[in-house]
């Protein structure tokens with residue numbers, strides 16, 4: 001059955017509807033609360049201070065930047081306000097890429113030692129529960145534009161979508177009124193035409209080494225799965241194209257049929273309420289998938305947080321980075337300092353490596369002695385997966401939109417700090433129904449290598 005209808009008759013045929021409002025975020029807690037309550041444990045650096053067991057660690061400690069304001073600035077209001085202020089200041093200066101900002105200078109000056117310090121910690125076996133937080137910047141090397149890079153980012157090229165402001169393309173109310181701008185973009189973003197790059201395989205190698213606790217990605221390109229990061233190690237916080245459902249009543253819809261309709265310039269229509277179907281990519285104002293709530297278990301457990309290729313502008317995702325224990329090292333790999341890494345001085349244990357992400361990750365891998373293995377992994381995976389991908393699309397999480405939007409947990413809704421400057425910054429807390437797979441055994445990694 002052809003469930004779609006031509007884009008040209010869509011507006012006339014769609015019945016007037018009452019919009020469903022997804023549940024509010026009244027139960028949300030500020031991430032800074034979580035951080036504060038989790039500071040009591042000794043943490044990685046706490047242990048180091050006590051033991052001082054080797055000169056490498058002593059050197060690490062000498063490179064750590066200790067902010068005298070750390071304790072003072074942990075008041076909930078200040079942490080939240082300070083962070084959004086710096087974001088807004090950067091925005092009002094016209095570009096987030098202003099390299100002359102003080103934080104940028106500070107971050108640059110501390111960057112080289114930072115990467116080496118973290119590599120040393122990993123080699124010493126101090127980081128066994130690594131959480132990776134990623135954004136569109138990890139996929140630009142695969143040829144997929146990010147949102148905000150001036151010139152090449154999608155937001156700089158939205159004229160062709162005929163929308164009043166860039167974020168409209170991912171605004172659910174705008175989509176409800178006119179899905180065409182998003183569908184035009186979706187045609188370019190649909191997984192299939194892009195390949196994972198070195199950065200994706202570096203993260204896959206973290207898993208292979210048994211070090212990856214979880215990867216939280218905002219990306220919707222599916223490249224994490226294509227490179228072989230297993231489903232239980234991955235949280236696609238902003239959804240994906242792997243499933244589709246009605247944007248109003250959430251009735252599921254076959255993803256392949258939705259794709260076919262969109263690629264053919266038709267509009268997939270819900271068989272239940274006749275509203276427009278969309279891929280389960282999370283729009284502003286929509287709830288994040290249930291799996292996102294794994295963060296409440298993962299972040300307190302993390303012993304290293306790596307943040308890659310994101311401007312940390314979209315909430316509640318952006319605030320996740322504040323929920324590791326304050327003693328846990330955080331490493332930002334990005335072209336520009338973002339979020340809490342704009343702060344001067346950096347929080348103790350924070351490290352920033354600025355520059356092209358692929359170059360940085362290659363250097364990181366070389367410091368770790370992983371480069372050859374990653375190259376080999378890339379070769380083997382690409383050889384294995386290309387023919388398989390053609391006949392067999394990458395596996396999907398198995399989460400249906402109904403499951404992912406279950407009513408049992410408080411939802412988190414996606415917002416930009418930019419579009420909602422006064423909005424509460426912070427992720428919802430809640431428990432997860434997902435199995436918490438803690439270990440990344442080498443055997444499971446090896447078997448996934450041969451998939």
Ligand code: CNA
Pocket residue numbers: 134135136137138139140141144145146147148149153154218219220221222238308309310311312313314333334335336338355356357358
């Ligand atoms: P963003 O706001 O565009 O930020 C990307 C960040 O990565 C910026 O700080 C860039 O400076 C940085 N960056 C980009 N390329 C490189 C590079 N080669 N080396 C170093 N740094 C680089 O995107 P975010 O991920 O922060 O925003 C989240 C949005 C983007 C999510 O909702 C996604 O769905 C959405 N998005 C995803 C994709 C994708 O799936 N590949 C593409 C475009 C947008």
